[in-house]
Amino acid sequence: MSEDFLRCSDLTPRKVRKKVLQQISGFLELMGKSIASFGLVPNDLSSFDVENQTRELLAERSITIREEDLNAISLLNEKQRHAFEIISHRIYENKNGTFFLDGPEGTRKSFLYRALLADIRSKGYLALATATSGIATSILPGALNDLLQDLMNSSEIFGGNVVVFGGDFRQTLPVVRRGNQSETINACIINSLLSPSLEKVQLTENMRARLDPSFTDYLLRVGNGTEKIQDDSYIKIPSSILLENSEADYALDNLINLVYPNTMTGSSDANTPINQVILSTKNNSVDEVYDIVISKFPGEAVEYLSSDKTLNPNHQGQYEDFLNSLSPSGLPPHSLILKVNAPIILLRNLDPTEGLCNRTRLICRNLS
Structure with a gap:
């Protein structure tokens, strides 16, 4: 619930119920549903009140689409454009799809996200952008997936909505407090019950360091575990990125x-x-x-x-x-x-x- 609901302890039970229904209605509308179809709306609660008092819905509809984000579409590289096209086609063809955008740091995943969000919102669609932690990711199968399936009355993954995850499997693993190695690995999204259903899309071109291909190749070898090691646990850092005479x-x-x-x-x-x-x-x-x-x-x-x-x-x-x-x-x-x-x-x-x-x-x- 939003902060508006959390601060309503001084309201009467009738007003509290109205506030809760407004929150639920806004979330359902973001999912393309109407609260009226569930028979939950009392006669004295008009759709006008619900729509105009839902903080989350107003915030999403009032987001300003920046011109630079729309222009970013024409600047996508080959792999970014491929990801952009298959994701947007699913949305505009009203088909389901759950994607995982896998790319090392520097492949400009956020640049692609902004282009996607700008394109979707400019066409009148609603797109929700959020960040998940390791803990949040681990509860996706039993929390968000089940919730969307119930709201959309669909057994498809995430209720048939198009969902895009993104990250880099080469980076730090999720933190499991007092967890051992196996518990940490099990908390990764690749070991989630949803993982087999994810469509993998890969970005490989490092846009931040494209003028230094030897450095980007070195990073990929380290991340992929293919760089040569010494003494069973150490990798050698190239002298070109070390401080001299220090x-x-x-x-x-x-x-x-x-x-x-x-x-x-x-x-x-x-x-x-x-x-x-x-x-x-x-x-x-x-x-x-x-x-x-x-x-x-x-x-x-x-x-x-x-x-x-x-x-x-x-x-x-x-x-x-x-x-x-x-x-x-x-x-x-x-x-x-x-x-x-x-x-x-x-x-x-x-x-x-x-x-x-x-x-x-x-x-x-x-x-x-």
């Missing part, structure tokens, strides 16, 4: 200076930092890099502290240090240091209808 004590500083050469002196282009990034496999390393970069970044630092007060003041002295030491995945640290024009990245969906989704890169323009 002593251990200065390696991190040299890396930061290489990735952000003009940041510390004040670049003429404030957007430059968001187009460059340092990746790490551990949160502790991320924090270490961030502390060094933000300390060198020009401007006055502003510190933001997390809420660390206990409900019972008597427990404050006992738990304060512990609360300050916590750094949950996906959340900022207790002490967050920011500066004007410093780059940040959005880790959790904030407002997808406004384009603020996971991995959106932003720049701090004002701190207050």
